[in-house]
Structures are given as structure tokens and as C-alpha cells.
Amino acid sequence: MRQIRSTWAQGTVLVCTHERGPDEKPSCGLQKGTELRSWLKERIHEEGLKGQILASKTSCLGVCSKLGATVELVPAPETGRPRATLLVDTVNEREELWAAAKACLLEGRLPELGLDEEL
């Protein structure tokens, strides 16, 4: 095993895109997690942040809510910045997510949302 330096300098936005059937436990794929990740990739490109922030798909993160997709903001380890787990309405909260991602990954500020226990 080798430790390597990542190709993105500031961090990663991991968007759960795991999809289950409509009669199964809720899943982020059915909450349009894949579309959210594509939208984030476009914003990264539009704002010239390619190489700084990576938007990537991930499988189930164990949250599995019918209220939205699970998103993990993961700053690059070298930055020492804290990470955050968010539950995102993939249609109505995209801009809010993007602002939170930039604040977290570029400035080390966590979203001031409070901790919601409702899933």
C-alpha cells in the first residue's frame, strides 16, 4: 500500500447515488442523487474549481432517508478541515448545498444548520 496525494486540492463532495426498488427501504438514487452529482460537476466546471473540488458518486452511507440524498463533504486531509454529512433535497436545496460545499472545503466553515435527527 502507498499513500498518495489526491488530484483534487481542497476536497470531495460525495453524493450517495445508491438505488433500491420503489418498494424497498428509501434510497438516494430514487431521491435523484445522480442528477445532483451531475449538477455539482457542472458548477465545479463553471466556477473554475476543477482540480480543487471533486464531485463523486458513492454507494449507501447508511442514512437512507426519504427526505433527500445523503452528501458527505470531505476536505482533503492536508487541510485539517472538518467534514460534514448533509441530507439534501436534490431539487430545492442545490444552491444551498453548493454554498455549504465551498464554505466547508475552501474555507473550513461548517454549514450552520444545526443537527437534525429526523430522517
Ligand code: FES
Ligand atoms: S441509500 Fe443513500 S445513504 Fe443509504
